[in-house]
Amino acid sequence: MPTTASTEQYIAECRRIHERLREIAWRTDRMARENCANYANPNFTRALTEQNELLQRLSDLDSQLFR
Incomplete structure (x- = not known):
């Protein structure tokens, strides 16, 4: 279980x-x-690229927290 700080x-x-x-x-x-x-x-393609990067970061955070 993750710590409160994490x-x-x-x-x-x-x-x-x-x-x-x-x-x-x-x-x-x-x-x-x-x-x-x-x-x-x-500007549209940059926005979509950033969106994809952020969604990947969320996925990575989930994986790190729930190892």
């Missing part, structure tokens, strides 16, 4: 990641409304 660190990091994911969702929603959410738009 659990608190895990929760804090997850919150930071989820905040970034919310920001990405807001940006991509805005791009979609402006009809520029496509792979020709470098």
